[in-house]
Amino acid sequence: MKRWGLLGLALGFLLLYNGAQPDLLRFRSMYIDKNRNPTKSRELRKEQYGPSLEWLDRVLRASSGSIPGQKDELSPQLDGRILSSLMVAGLASGFKSQVANLLWMKSDEYWHKGLLTRQNPLMEMVVTLDPQFIEAWSTAGWHWAYNIYADIPTNDTYKNIKPAALQQKTIRQKQQQAIDTGLGYLERGSNMNPETYRLWFEWAWTRAEKAGYYDDKTVELFKVARSKADARSIEQTTTVGGKPVTKQVEGKLDVVGHTIAHIYEKTPQVDKALDMWGRDLLKGTPAELASLRSVGDYWRRYGSDYSVIAQLYNSGDNIIKNRIRQLVPDIDGLVAAQKTREIMQNRASTPTGAFVTIAARYWPVWELRRQGKIQEAITRLIGVMNADPRYHLTDLATMGKVYELRGDAPENIAKELDALRAVEKSSAQDIGLHLLAKLYDDMAQKSKSERDKLAYNRLAYETWYRSRERDQLDFYALRETRVYEDKYGFTAPQKIIDEIKKSRKSGDVKAAPAVPPNVGEYYQTPHDHAGEHSDETDAA
Amino acid sequence: MSSTAATAPAGKVLSPRADERVVISSNWRIGQVVVTALILLLAFYYNTKGWQGPRDETGLAASRTLFDQIGFLLLIALTWLTTPVTGVIATTTFQEAIRRRWMSALLGFALIMLAMSTFFTWMQPGEEEKFLRDFGMGFIIIITLLMAIFLGVALVPPEIERRTIFTILSKPVDRLEFLLGKFLGLALTLFVNLFFLAVMFLLSYALFKIRREGFSEAFVIREAHLGLGFDLSNLARAMVLQYGQLLIMSALALTLSLIVSNITAIVFCFIVYFGGQGASFLEHLGGEHAGDATQRGLTGPVLGLVRTLNFALPRLDRFDVRERLVNDMPIAFNYIWKAFGSGLIYIAVLLTIAYLIFSDREF
Numbered sequence: 001m002k003r004w005g006l007l008g009l010a011l012g013f014l015l016l017y018n019g020a021q022p023d024l025l026r027f028r029s030m031y032i033d034k035n036r037n038p039t040k041s042r043e044l045r046k047e048q049y050g051p052s053l054e055w056l057d058r059v060l061r062a063s064s065g066s067i068p069g070q071k072d073e074l075s076p077q078l079d080g081r082i083l084s085s086l087m088v089a090g091l092a093s094g095f096k097s098q099v100a101n102l103l104w105m106k107s108d109e110y111w112h113k114g115l116l117t118r119q120n121p122l123m124e125m126v127v128t129l130d131p132q133f134i135e136a137w138s139t140a141g142w143h144w145a146y147n148i149y150a151d152i153p154t155n156d157t158y159k160n161i162k163p164a165a166l167q168q169k170t171i172r173q174k175q176q177q178a179i180d181t182g183l184g185y186l187e188r189g190s191n192m193n194p195e196t197y198r199l200w201f202e203w204a205w206t207r208a209e210k211a212g213y214y215d216d217k218t219v220e221l222f223k224v225a226r227s228k229a230d231a232r233s234i235e236q237t238t239t240v241g242g243k244p245v246t247k248q249v250e251g252k253l254d255v256v257g258h259t260i261a262h263i264y265e266k267t268p269q270v271d272k273a274l275d276m277w278g279r280d281l282l283k284g285t286p287a288e289l290a291s292l293r294s295v296g297d298y299w300r301r302y303g304s305d306y307s308v309i310a311q312l313y314n315s316g317d318n319i320i321k322n323r324i325r326q327l328v329p330d331i332d333g334l335v336a337a338q339k340t341r342e343i344m345q346n347r348a349s350t351p352t353g354a355f356v357t358i359a360a361r362y363w364p365v366w367e368l369r370r371q372g373k374i375q376e377a378i379t380r381l382i383g384v385m386n387a388d389p390r391y392h393l394t395d396l397a398t399m400g401k402v403y404e405l406r407g408d409a410p411e412n413i414a415k416e417l418d419a420l421r422a423v424e425k426s427s428a429q430d431i432g433l434h435l436l437a438k439l440y441d442d443m444a445q446k447s448k449s450e451r452d453k454l455a456y457n458r459l460a461y462e463t464w465y466r467s468r469e470r471d472q473l474d475f476y477a478l479r480e481t482r483v484y485e486d487k488y489g490f491t492a493p494q495k496i497i498d499e500i501k502k503s504r505k506s507g508d509v510k511a512a513p514a515v516p517p518n519v520g521e522y523y524q525t526p527h528d529h530a531g532e533h534s535d536e537t538d539a540a
Numbered sequence: 541m542s543s544t545a546a547t548a549p550a551g552k553v554l555s556p557r558a559d560e561r562v563v564i565s566s567n568w569r570i571g572q573v574v575v576t577a578l579i580l581l582l583a584f585y586y587n588t589k590g591w592q593g594p595r596d597e598t599g600l601a602a603s604r605t606l607f608d609q610i611g612f613l614l615l616i617a618l619t620w621l622t623t624p625v626t627g628v629i630a631t632t633t634f635q636e637a638i639r640r641r642w643m644s645a646l647l648g649f650a651l652i653m654l655a656m657s658t659f660f661t662w663m664q665p666g667e668e669e670k671f672l673r674d675f676g677m678g679f680i681i682i683i684t685l686l687m688a689i690f691l692g693v694a695l696v697p698p699e700i701e702r703r704t705i706f707t708i709l710s711k712p713v714d715r716l717e718f719l720l721g722k723f724l725g726l727a728l729t730l731f732v733n734l735f736f737l738a739v740m741f742l743l744s745y746a747l748f749k750i751r752r753e754g755f756s757e758a759f760v761i762r763e764a765h766l767g768l769g770f771d772l773s774n775l776a777r778a779m780v781l782q783y784g785q786l787l788i789m790s791a792l793a794l795t796l797s798l799i800v801s802n803i804t805a806i807v808f809c810f811i812v813y814f815g816g817q818g819a820s821f822l823e824h825l826g827g828e829h830a831g832d833a834t835q836r837g838l839t840g841p842v843l844g845l846v847r848t849l850n851f852a853l854p855r856l857d858r859f860d861v862r863e864r865l866v867n868d869m870p871i872a873f874n875y876i877w878k879a880f881g882s883g884l885i886y887i888a889v890l891l892t893i894a895y896l897i898f899s900d901r902e903f
Contacts, residue, residue: 006896013889018851020607020882024858027875028820049861049875094681094817094860097674101663132867135667245751 059128074148074177076184078128079121091129100130116147127189137189138202145182145210149175172482179211200225201256212479214267219260226256257281258350265358266476268435270366273358281351282344291340292352296359298334301395302402303420304357309402310338323405327398361392361428362435374442378516381439385432385512387421392428396420422508429470429512436512437463437480454488461490463513469500470511568624575619583612590873602874611881614888618720625713626721633725637691638732647733650683654740658748669771670866672748676741677778677862681785684734685813688786691729692793693805695722696898715899723794723891730786738779742772766868777871778861784883785859789813791890792854798897815849816856822846854886 027049059080082103083091090099107122123140126133152158152174161167186203193199204221207213225231232254237244257280264273278289298306313324313331325331344352361384368377383391396417403413437460444456461484468477484490503510591604637643657676661668696719699705708718749768750758761767792812796805815822858879861871 003896003900006892006899010889010892010896013885013892014852016607016610017882017885017889020605020610020878020885021855023603023605023607024855024878024882025823027878028858049864049871089814094857094862095678097671097862097866098678101671105663132670132863133664133667135664 074174074181076124076181077121078124082121082125096129097133100126100133100136103129104133104136116143116151119143120148123185127185131189131192134189134193134196134198137185137192137199141182141186141189141202141206143182144185145179145206148178148181149210152178179206182206183211195228197225197228197231197256200228201231201259205259208263208476209473210475212475212477214263214476219263222256222260222263226254226260231256254281261351261354265354265431266434268362268431268438270358270362270435271370274355274363277351277355277358282348282355284344284355288340288344289355291337292344292355293359293363294333295337295341295356296361296363298337299356299360300364300392302399303393303396303417304423305399305416305420306334307338307341308406309399310335312402312406320405324402327401327405357427358431361424362431365435365439369439369442374439374446378436378439378443381432381436382513382516385425385428385436386514387424387428393421393424425510425512426508429467429509433463433467433470433511434477437467437477457484457488458490460484461488462493462496465493466496466500466511466513469497470509564623568627572619572622576616579612579615579619583609586612586873586877590877592874607885608878608881611877611884614884621716621720622724623714623717626717626724629708629713629718629721630725630728633695633722634728634732637726637729640691643687643691643733646683646687647736650679650737651740653679654737655744657741657744661748668752669745669749672745673771673775673865674862676745677775677782677865680734680737680741680779681782681860683737684730684782684786685789687733688726688730688790689793689806689809689813691726692790693797693802693809695726695794695797697797697802716895719794719891719895719898723791726790726794727787730790731783734779734783734786738776742775745775746772770868770870774865774871777876778865781859781861781871781876781879784880785856788816788854788856788883788886788890791887791894795890795894795897798894798901812853813856816854817860819850819853819855819857822850822853855882858882 059078083099087099087102090096103122103126107119107126110116110118110122123136123143126136127140130136153171158167158171158174161170183203183206186199186206190199190203200221204218204225207218207221239245257276261273261276261281264270264276274289278284278292282288284292295306298309302309309324309328309331313321313335316324328334341352341356344355362381365377365381365384368374368380380391382388387393389396399420400413400417403416404410408416440456440460440463444453444460447453447456461481464477464480464484467474468481471477500509500511586608587604591608592602654676657672657679660675661671664671696705699708709715746758746768749771752758758768761770789809793805793809796808799805800808861875864871
């Protein structure tokens with residue numbers, strides 16, 4: 001009797017034990033039933049005490065071949081065979097992270113041996129087993145978008161494709177696939193780790209700077225990254241007792257905010273860029289921003305060294321002051337504007353500088369565009385990029401007199417003025433070429449005749465090509481040129497490419513067109529234009 | 541020599557009669573009352589406030605059930621079953637256990653590895669603290685698990701082999717008192733070892749974090765930085781949960797050692813450990829991946845086996861909260877008690893079976 005009683009008691013306890021499990025299981029897994037609000041899923045995840053078993057689902061689905069795209073060598077490969085028996089034992093006893101670390105070290109070993117493709121299944125397994133391993137997601141995304149991308153043209157599989165046109169097309173497709181796979185990793189990683197900024201930032205960055213998608217989605221992703229609590233945390237290395245010590249510091253530098261502003265600049269959306277720099281990052285009031293915008297006016301007249309006028313005026317005696325007043329009748333306005341700039345500079349140096357340069361170089365062009373005067377905007381912008389005194393640096397002669405008043409030697413004054421022009425020519429191309437391409441695109445859309453449309457599209461294409469040739473890392477320009485090539489069948493403008501390469505030898509790349517083009521020359525089929533004269537030859 | 545022993549059949553030691561048992565002193569009773577009162581206080585706290593989640597969580601999973609109360613009842617039952625004799629056996633067991641050389645060596649090795657754990661953070665660049673938590677907890681789990689299993693299987697069989705069990709049971713010592721005393725002695729041993737390992741781990745972690753961020757900065761609480769205080773308290777709670785797992789494994793080792801040989805018991809313990817850690821997988825396989833007319837999956841005998849294993853095995857993964865640790869999520873008291881409470885029920889299963897086997901065993 002005693003024996004049966006004890007058995008019954010043990011069984012009773014076992015039943016009670018199993019009865020207690022559903023309550024615990026809800027804590028572990030937070031299974032959501034049909035009646036739950038789906039928007040609560042993130043809150044529910046916070047309550048989850050157990051590991052996500054998504055990795056088990058993926059491994060089971062991969063082994064049964066039901067994950068799409070697994071057989072393609074340019075898709076993430078999940079292969080259970082890379083796990084040794086010791087790793088499986090480790091997984092079974094809950095040491096997922098340690099198994100992931102071992103696989104990560106193996107992947108690093110392959111990287112140093114140059115075995116790029118062998119890393120792929122390892123990386124996929126690492127992020128599957130340890131979805132909170134942020135470095136792994138980041139590296140996997142980078143590896144596909146940069147390393148595999150660069151490796152494809154050297155791959156014999158693609159090198160042996162004939163003819164050459166098909167080879168190029170295949171390589172482009174495969175490279176795009178590699179970038180998409182990299183972006184896929186960053187997207188998945190962001191969704192697995194939504195509370196940290198890093199993967200959101202890298203996803204947006206790779207979309208923009210590698211894939212060339214300068215669009216609303218990229219900006220949105222940067223904004224998501226910026227909204228995270230750790231977006232302002234930076235690593236700072238200091239020396240303590242002779243040894244470098246790295247700490248996480250809550251910094252004032254809003255890196256993501258600056259990046260968003262740069263995206264707006266390059267897109268280009270000049271008004272949003274100014275709003276970002278001025279209102280968001282500088283926290284400027286409307287009056288302060290209006291004053292800063294007037295700094296741009298003075299810059300347009302006297303160049304980036306306009307502040308010398310204010311300094312000389314403030315420090316000079318009455319004679320100097322009177323002389324300057326004769327040269328610059330609205331000197332009071334200049335002094336006030338410069339004072340505003342100095343105040344704003346103390347608040348935030350980079351946004352102030354960016355606001356002023358954009359206002360100086362591009363704001364008038366943007367205003368003309370907004371008013372629908374596209375052709376005028378084009379002419380003006382090309383003038384800015386060439387430091388044409390009709391449109392930009394309109395009163396350098398006065399600046400020369402101010403240098404003289406300061407006591408500079410005449411031969412130096414000439415050099416200083418040339419330097420001012422050179423700086424503008426060089427720096428204005430960065431955003432200027434993108435804006436010019438956009439203006440040509442506007443003209444193409446406005447044009448009523450197909451001939452004009454094609455001509456302006458050709459001009460837009462060539463402008464993008466100029467930008468791409470000027471900066472090999474301008475993937476936005478690269479993407480845009482490919483869009484035009486695919487849509488209109490345009491081919492690379494060899495004359496322009498040669499001009500830019502030639503200018504590079506002088507040490508200063510000149511990619512901007514010298515004069516506004518004769519649109520009539522572009523009234524031809526896409527391929528005819530390859531042998532045309534360059535704009536500079538025409539101008540001469 | 542008691543008259544009971546003089547008339548017992550050969551090889552069988554009978555339990556002492558009620559009038560032969562040690563009288564429990566009033567001090568002991570007072571102690572039992574105090575402990576019971578503390579347990580009731582804990583129960584009161586749990587049922588009023590503790591059952592809810594932390595303030596910043598929605599608390600959707602939080603609930604009070606009958607099963608939560610059973611854990612308190614079992615603790616109270618254990619308190620009243622613990623007699624002075626049990627206490628003496630527990631103390632002796634503890635003293636024997638800590639004198640074992642292999643255990644001291646294991647403890648020493650573990651302390652050194654935990655002290656040096658900060659040197660391995662290069663394995664996960666950018667997430668050194670998460671790695672440290674994961675590594676430290678994992679290492680403590682392995683070491684204390686080895687202690688629980690190897691000590692657990694060596695509690696009773698050596699007594700039988702050396703025939704010292706006759707001496708013990710010939711005194712007025714109930715078999716239940718003997719078993720409970722052995723178990724509690726082991727529990728005390730594991731507690732002490734876990735305490736030392738936890739202190740070393742928390743100290744290494746704290747020093748690492750302070751070296752990186754500076755002393756004052758490490759404790760600051762702000763968005764995206766919960767502070768060293770939070771980390772340490774969270775880790776300590778994870779250790780408490782780990783202790784629950786150790787108690788189950790030691791009860792299992794004790795029970796198995798009464799049925800099979802030492803080596804077999806050790807092997808079975810590890811099999812049950814792996815099976816118990818995979819409880820979530822088994823539930824998942826038997827749930828989402830169960831096949832039916834509309835989808836492929838586990839069916840028939842395999843599904844039956846999975847569900848049977850799920851029923852019988854301890855769900856050891858309930859005590860593993862490393863996912864929350866590495867993700868800076870708090871480990872709440874409500875979860876700790878639920879896991880602990882259900883663990884106590886499973887320990888009751890094991891000790892009942894152990895007593896069932898031991899009570900009628902002939903030596």
